[in-house]
Amino acid sequence: xxxxxxxxxxxxxxxxxxxxxxxxxxxxxxxxxxxxxxxxxxxxxxxxxxxxxxxxxxxxxxxxxxxxxxxxxxxxxxxxxxxxxxxxxxxxxxxxxxxxxxxxxxxxxxxxxxxxxxxxxxxxxxxxxxxxxxxxxxxxxxxxxxxxxxxxxxxxxxxxxxxxxxxxxxxxxxxxxxxxxxxxxxxxxxxxxxxxxxxxxxxxxxxxxxxxxxxxxxxxxxxxxxxxxxxxxxxxxxxxxxxxxxxxxxxxxxxxxxxxxxxxxxxxxxxxxxxxxxxxxxxxxxxxxxxxxxxxxxxxxxxxxxxxxxxxxxxxxxxxxxxx
Ligand code: DP6
Numbered sequence: 001x002x003x004x005x006x007x008x009x010x011x012x013x014x015x016x017x018x019x020x021x022x023x024x025x026x027x028x029x030x031x032x033x034x035x036x037x038x039x040x041x042x043x044x045x046x047x048x049x050x051x052x053x054x055x056x057x058x059x060x061x062x063x064x065x066x067x068x069x070x071x072x073x074x075x076x077x078x079x080x081x082x083x084x085x086x087x088x089x090x091x092x093x094x095x096x097x098x099x100x101x102x103x104x105x106x107x108x109x110x111x112x113x114x115x116x117x118x119x120x121x122x123x124x125x126x127x128x129x130x131x132x133x134x135x136x137x138x139x140x141x142x143x144x145x146x147x148x149x150x151x152x153x154x155x156x157x158x159x160x161x162x163x164x165x166x167x168x169x170x171x172x173x174x175x176x177x178x179x180x181x182x183x184x185x186x187x188x189x190x191x192x193x194x195x196x197x198x199x200x201x202x203x204x205x206x207x208x209x210x211x212x213x214x215x216x217x218x219x220x221x222x223x224x225x226x227x228x229x230x231x232x233x234x235x236x237x238x239x240x241x242x243x244x245x246x247x248x249x250x251x252x253x254x255x256x257x258x259x260x261x262x263x264x265x266x267x268x269x270x271x272x273x274x275x276x277x278x279x280x281x282x283x284x285x286x287x288x289x290x291x292x293x294x295x296x297x298x299x300x301x302x303x304x305x306x307x308x309x310x311x312x313x314x315x316x317x318x319x320x321x322x323x324x
Pocket of ligand 1: 015028
């Protein structure tokens with residue numbers, strides 16, 4: 001009897017303590033642990049079918065990808081075949097439910113869904129830890145999208161010891177995220193290249209490693225206490241410290257645009273008014289704002305009043321890998 005192959009669904013995640021630098025480029029072993037929150041609004045659905053052929057075919061949002069567009073995915077499929085010693089080639093059908101206006105990178109949900117889809121099709125019976133390792137080999141941040149809620153990626157020092165683990169998959173916490181989109185275009189310096197330049201040339205990189213170790217400890221305490229203000233303070237400081245590594249790289253670079261700074265100032269103004277709002281920014285100009293259910297409407301209204309050329313998307317806490 002032929003078993004029905006299910007589609008794997010993975011949600012994207014936002015790092016509260018960022019992953020910014022690798023100690024091994026090939027295995028994507030990070031220099032530090034990182035910690036994220038999985039979100040419910042943005043996800044990738046991927047289905048993998050085995051073909052009687054010697055090459056892989058990739059469809060993204062129902063469009064066939066060409067040689068340059070699918071390079072990273074093909075390389076990943078070769079890695080997976082090598083890991084699990086099989087020769088099968090695939091048709092990969094992947095659909096991103098990340099609103100184009102949301103300003104979220106899709107590599108985290110994309111590689112988490114692809115790893116889970118291969119696990120399903122090839123019946124590898126991987127547990128979540130093994131799945132996280134497999135996803136990490138596609139994109140570091142994908143290792144965390146295997147789980148829902150708050151997740152920590154343990155840096156480790158080998159392929160087997162670098163994986164994500166859940167902190168609280170279903171946290172009962174009044175935390176909501178507002179994604180403010182400034183620029184919809186793709187970034188000029190990828191995360192992979194940006195972090196490599198930061199590790200190699202920023203004189204502050206060793207301080208970053210020390211900082212992350214202490215901020216991970218602190219934020220875990222704040223998560224346990226459901227202290228959103230403290231979570232926000234630590235996440236904002238960590239994000240700004242990550243961006244200090246790009247500014248202090250040689251040559252220096254930044255993902256910020258004028259509106260990024262403006263939104264940051266607005267967030268400070270909101271806090272002065274007693275409204276809870278903290279910023280976190282990934283490798284791009286868009287700002288994600290940590291809010292409560294109470295503060296989010298006020299924050300969104302205030303931002304839309306001040307800046308006419310941005311759009312906002314609200315997200316809540318999401319779950320781990322699903323098969324549908
Ligand atoms: C700023 O996971 O995209 O979003 O492992 O090279 O694919 P690669 O990098 P990627 O980097 C994410 C960087 C970040 C911070 C984070 O998600 O922790």
